[in-house]
Amino acid sequence: MKTRLLLIDDEKQFIEPLSERLKNRGFNVDVAVNGDQALHMIHNNRYEVVLLDVLMPGESGLKIYTKIRKVDQSIPVIMLTGHADMKTAIKEVRNGVFDYLIKPIQIDELIETIHLALEHRLNRPKH
Secondary structure: OOOEEEEEOOOHHHHHHHHHHHHHOOOEEEEEOOHHHHHHHHHHOOOOEEEEEOOOOOOOHHHHHHHHHHHOOOOOEEEEEOOOOHHHHHHHHHOOOOEEEEOOOOHHHHHHHHHHHHHHHHHOOOO
């Protein structure tokens, strides 16, 4: 069974090619372009990993992350950003974000991070 990912990003020129590349690597990928759409999808589907852009119009990725945590704490979230801010990255990792990757993203690095997130999810103690 293919790993199911949710990719949340408002930039079509980023999200469409990345989604296709991940599908070509064997992932089942759903796409959301804003927080409301993403939360609706998370309520109605089961995802193993979420890829979430930090900066989006309307609700920021950080606010969306907090809402995702309220719905399902077990989903590893990998934050994506084109604006490297180490202070924010460190804070969010401490708040439970699995990893924080800088755009442009190298597909092999992203896939390795997804696999690490899946492994982490499987090895995490159940509450």
